[in-house]
Amino acid sequence: MKPTILDGREVSASLRSSLQEECKELVEKGHQPGLAVVLVGNNQASRTYVNMKKKAAEALGFHFELIELPEETSEVELLTIVEQYNRLQHIDGILVQLPLPEHIHEQRVIEAISPDKDVDGFHPVNVGRLSIGLPGLKSCTPYGIMKMLEYYGVDLEGKNAVIVGRSNIVGKPMAQLLLQENATVTIAHSRTQNLSAVTKQADVLISAVGVKGLITKNHVKPGAVVVDVGMNRDEEGKLCGDVEYNELLSLVSAITPVPGGVGPMTITMLLNNTIEAARHRLLTSAYSYTSR
Template sequence: MTATIIDGKAFAADIRGRVAEQVTALKAAHGITPGLAVVLVGTDAASEVYVKSKGRMTGEVGMESFSHRLPEETSEADLLALVEQLNADRSVHGILVQLPLPCHMNSDAVINAIDPAKDVDGFHISNVGLLGTGQKAMVPCTPLGCLMMLRDHLGDMSGKEAVVIGRSNIVGKPMAHLLLGENCTVSIAHSRTKDIADVVRRADIVVAAVGRPGMVKSDWIKPGATVIDVGINRVEAEGGKTRLVGDVDFDEVREVAGAITPVPGGVGPMTIACLLANTLTAACRANGLPEPEGLTV
């Protein structure tokens, strides 16, 4: 059996189209333009690329984009002062502070200084607590994008076995909560899990988010399972070039799985689309308007 390829790039384009329509409607009916502020500290080359494509796509859906680039040696106090300024700015509905931050900063303190209503990454402890207790939260973009693809492909997930590989605060833990919300039986596997292949082989749904290129092999996968690959790893390719690969050995696993997301073109584009969706959601909530349709959990 060869797996269906879940086209995250096309799905993300569709979501951005729906966001754009609702932004147009919001402007026309209420004169509100959603605004997203992105803060980048230091000059990590990969981060620059994400920040640039986020900025471009924000403009394409009709939102305002505010970009703040601070030097590597910025003090935590200065970054906190910028966050305060963005919290108070009524034209800013969403704030994203790009991670990782330089190691002289306490990321938790910075993230928790963001107004939870503007925390479009969903990383603030208030949003984490709301998601963990099944209340209305800002949901982290990558897990939200994975959930949208799973719902689209599988529909009802009640009673299915789901295994999340990786226990990060950014992907693994919130993903597990979302899958619980879909009534899956959820396990989280990680670097200390014993017999990880046996654990993963139980799963109808596998979400791999560990950051190890090609770790998940075909003999880990139950035939017909749905495999979501969150990994974005840059590896050496022929001719001194680099290429992106996921955490899943795509060529092997596609022969066993029922469906699989590719890298690139899978989860990555969905992450950015969900960031825009969250910014629209934040703008609606800030103005006491109904939630955008089909763009929240």
């Protein structure tokens, strides 16, 4: 039997259609969702990604502001701009595109963004809320993976879920989200001994380490669901993931392709987070998720 291909483009299109309707409803109530993105320097990959976010946000009907700053912008200057946007009432979400120039401390910038406008879901307040099951803005990539698994009806209750990768952006928040669905979660990483013995226990295997070809048929049990978060380049320069995709097609029950799997979901969940932040502003005059 052929596996289910977990198509992020299909899921993303479905979610964006719903988000567009939600945006229209907010506009009718007198508030257009607003997203501000700060881009520091001339990293071409970052610029391309920001342009994708701009196009997606405007297509849904958002107000979008791009703040472009030169490479030599100081940390103090950047923090001042972030604070200014924290106070702007027409901006619901703030995103400072990473990576930043080496002279700027990324964590200080992340912590400077108001937690209620932190649409990346990176602020320690939102990370803490996720860890104890309180409402808050969630990290976009793992949140998108959860939406994809839900769309395809993947049952997580009581299942063994193994995450390969322990980053603050994917691995750790992914574990928290899976726990909320009553999965039994294991986090493996670069220093895990006998990795294949760990991953073969997985009913749901998520690889997010950025190592081409890391996950082979020797790492996966028959019938597993495999989610590939890796973004790598092969010898021909083509985009590929952590998983040997073709090798696993005859083994797994469901799998994400690269490209076209997890990737499209990340920007969609950024838009979703902005809508959530905007909607909350209509429910309370204070910027707090405690009453949500």
